[in-house]
Amino acid sequence: MMQFESWADFWAMGGYAFYVWLSFGVALGAMALITIFSVIEHKRLIKQVVTEQQRKLRIQRAQQQARNDTTEPDRSN
Amino acid sequence: MWKWLHPYAKPERAYQLCNTLLPWFALPAVVCLVVGTMWGLAYAPQDYQQGDSFRIIYIHVPSAMLSMSTYVAMAIAALVGMVWQWRTAYMAMIAMAPVGAVMTFIALLTGAAWGKPMWGAWWVWDARLTSELILLFLYFGVIALYSAFEDKQQAGKAAGVMALVGVVNIPIIHYSVEWWNTLHQGSTITKFDKPSIATEMLWPLLLNIFGFALFIALVTTMRLKNEIIRREMHRPWVQMLVKQKETNDAV
Numbered sequence: 001m002m003q004f005e006s007w008a009d010f011w012a013m014g015g016y017a018f019y020v021w022l023s024f025g026v027a028l029g030a031m032a033l034i035t036i037f038s039v040i041e042h043k044r045l046i047k048q049v050v051t052e053q054q055r056k057l058r059i060q061r062a063q064q065q066a067r068n069d070t071t072e073p074d075r076s077n
Numbered sequence: 078m079w080k081w082l083h084p085y086a087k088p089e090r091a092y093q094l095c096n097t098l099l100p101w102f103a104l105p106a107v108v109c110l111v112v113g114t115m116w117g118l119a120y121a122p123q124d125y126q127q128g129d130s131f132r133i134i135y136i137h138v139p140s141a142m143l144s145m146s147t148y149v150a151m152a153i154a155a156l157v158g159m160v161w162q163w164r165t166a167y168m169a170m171i172a173m174a175p176v177g178a179v180m181t182f183i184a185l186l187t188g189a190a191w192g193k194p195m196w197g198a199w200w201v202w203d204a205r206l207t208s209e210l211i212l213l214f215l216y217f218g219v220i221a222l223y224s225a226f227e228d229k230q231q232a233g234k235a236a237g238v239m240a241l242v243g244v245v246n247i248p249i250i251h252y253s254v255e256w257w258n259t260l261h262q263g264s265t266i267t268k269f270d271k272p273s274i275a276t277e278m279l280w281p282l283l284l285n286i287f288g289f290a291l292f293i294a295l296v297t298t299m300r301l302k303n304e305i306i307r308r309e310m311h312r313p314w315v316q317m318l319v320k321q322k323e324t325n326d327a328v
Contacts, residue, residue: 002119010119014129019194023187024114027136031292034179038299045306049319052310 086163088305089314095298095305102295109288116281124278133191135282139289141184144212145247147177147293151219152244155237167233168308170240171223172300176293178216185209196260204253205261208246215243229308 004010013020084090117135124131151173158166188206189199200206219236226232254263274282309315 003121003123004119013132014123016128016130016194019130019190020118020132023133023136023190024118026186026190027140027183030179030183034175034296035299038296038303041303042299042306045303045310046319046322049306049310049315050323053316053319 086161086165088165088168088309088312091165091168092302092305092318095302099295099298102291102298106288106291106295109284109291113281113284113288117285121278121281122275127195130191130194131278133187134278135285136289137184137187137191138282139286140180140187141209142286143289143293144177144180144184144209145250146290147173147180148212148215148240148247149244151177152240155233155240158233158237159241164230164233164308165305167230167237168304169297169301170233170237171220172304173293173297174216174219174223174236174240175300176296178213178220180289180293181209181213181216185213192260201260203259203261204257205250205259208250208253211246212243212250215239215246218243 011017011021085094114135118132121132121135123129151170154166154170154173157163158170185206188209192201193199219240222239223229223232223236226235253259254261306315
């Protein structure tokens with residue numbers, strides 16, 4: 001059974017509105033923040049791995065290219 | 078004995094275990110917290126002395142209790158890291174520290190917001206409050222010490238020693254209400270005899286305690302995954318994992 005007569009009554013919390021909602025608000029905020037930070041951190045780490053993979057690939061290709069340029073004779077003319 | 082546990086010392090296996098466990102923590106955590114909080118806020122009866130201000134109990138008690146449990150869990154992880162030389166145990170330790178710190182912060186803040194209307198003061202330097210504040214500093218100390226070292230194996234050892242030494246504070250917090258004269262009330266539910274709280278008030282509280290525990294497990298698991306990737310970034314298995322993830326996202 002609901003303990004309050006109306007929504008206004010519920011938000012008023014029997015005169016303790018400030019303290020009750022401060023507590024619940026800060027708790028919710030802190031818990032949401034640490035969850036969001038952990039998710040963002042995960043995305044950042046995955047992105048970092050991808051960036052490094054792509055860089056490695058580019059370096060490999062460039063080296064391959066350089067090797068091809070020096071070893072293969074120029075057949076254009 | 079405990080042989081089955083050893084494969085999980087391998088970061089790759091630990092990461093897979095994290096992935097398996099995550100959904101089992103996430104959904105029940107949300108359900109317990111939503112139901113427990115709504116029940117506590119709107120349906121639990123008023124306290125005959127404290128009126129509606131007592132509803133702060135539904136986050137104060139779970140966060141305070143679990144701030145201590147998380148610390149013990151963190152110290153156990155540190156011990157495992159030291160005794161069996163598990164790198165993953167140190168990773169679990171440092172994954173838990175910020176979650177525990179958030180819980181301690183919530184416990185202190187909700188305590189202050191409850192203390193103001195009931196005791197007339199946001200803060201008093203009483204045994205329970207002071208020892209809980211020390212717990213917050215212990216968490217900060219573990220995090221700071223860990224980040225101070227470049228070599229994370231050394232960092233884990235140093236922070237682990239600190240976490241282990243800090244365990245002394247846990248019984249001090251728990252028994253502070255009995256050992257010293259204090260404004261803070263004694264235990265109501267962690268007593269061996271019948272809990273001295275009405276059942277209609279107790280149920281939502283138990284739900285929220287359970288919900289907070291699952292929430293801590295959830296965030297710890299997420300952070301442990303992050304820590305494993307951070308430390309194993311250049312290993313082939315992480316490279317494979319990310320590649321698979323990319324192709325899955327592309328499809």
